[in-house]
Amino acid sequence: MGPPGAGKGTQGELLAERLGVPRYATGDILRRAVREQTELGREARRFVEAGELVPDDVVLGIVEEALARPEAGEGFVLDGFPRTVHQAEALAGIVEESGESLDAVLYLTVSEEELLRRLTGRRVCAECGTVTRPSDAAEGECPACGGTLVQREDDRPETVRRRLRVYRERTEPVLAWYDRSDVPVHRVDGEGPIGEVQARIRERLAS
Numbered sequence: 001m002g003p004p005g006a007g008k009g010t011q012g013e014l015l016a017e018r019l020g021v022p023r024y025a026t027g028d029i030l031r032r033a034v035r036e037q038t039e040l041g042r043e044a045r046r047f048v049e050a051g052e053l054v055p056d057d058v059v060l061g062i063v064e065e066a067l068a069r070p071e072a073g074e075g076f077v078l079d080g081f082p083r084t085v086h087q088a089e090a091l092a093g094i095v096e097e098s099g100e101s102l103d104a105v106l107y108l109t110v111s112e113e114e115l116l117r118r119l120t121g122r123r124v125c126a127e128c129g130t131v132t133r134p135s136d137a138a139e140g141e142c143p144a145c146g147g148t149l150v151q152r153e154d155d156r157p158e159t160v161r162r163r164l165r166v167y168r169e170r171t172e173p174v175l176a177w178y179d180r181s182d183v184p185v186h187r188v189d190g191e192g193p194i195g196e197v198q199a200r201i202r203e204r205l206a207s
């Protein structure tokens, strides 16, 4: 968990790789659906592009489908989900039904100034989807495949402000909900070099 631009995708990918488990990022799944103009994409597009949350029932359908896959049986990293208290309650039900439990909630803390810097400077590859940091994006082409870098539709300044507001109103209460639950919540400083943030995460998970 963490506000927009906190590094959930960056760190979630490294963590999933390290643990050898799949990572399910609802934002990535929704953006792909929008790009491919599937039925889900057509339903989600106006919410994603406006920086509003996609309705709970749509997102829960995605997560239920992902967690039912055989590869999720050994564990998984969820990125960008749950984002509402209703989603958190539904996830608790899914996990309980499977006889498992959540190991941890990781919450990345980053100052608002740094979030704005990261989001307005982020560029993604139109070809392969690689996410670049503001400093890498200055090069103008994808460091992985040489493709064209573009700005995410919801990374425009006015949409970023709306995403931060939606985050405070709808997602911060989820953290308070987990604080009252049995699931351990780890707040990790998300600022500094990517490798250092990952080391902090692993240290907290090992403790």
Ligand code: AP5
Residues within 6 Å of the ligand: 002, 003, 004, 005, 006, 007, 008, 009, 010, 011, 026, 027, 028, 030, 047, 048, 049, 051, 052, 053, 054, 055, 059, 079, 080, 081, 082, 083, 084, 087, 118, 119, 121, 122, 123, 131, 132, 133, 134, 154, 163, 190, 191, 192, 193, 194, 197
């Ligand atoms: P989503 O894609 O989840 O967007 P978000 O939460 O706003 O998060 P971001 O992807 O912007 O940031 P991040 O925290 O992953 O940071 P990243 O690693 O990319 O969701 C998009 C939309 O989908 C939502 O607005 C909503 O409409 C919908 N949606 C998704 N899930 C939903 C749900 N559960 N319910 C309802 N609707 C849902 O890093 C950001 C930038 O910073 C990158 O350029 C990166 O390279 C750079 N960076 C990362 N770490 C560092 C560092 N340590 N130092 C410097 N730069 C860094």
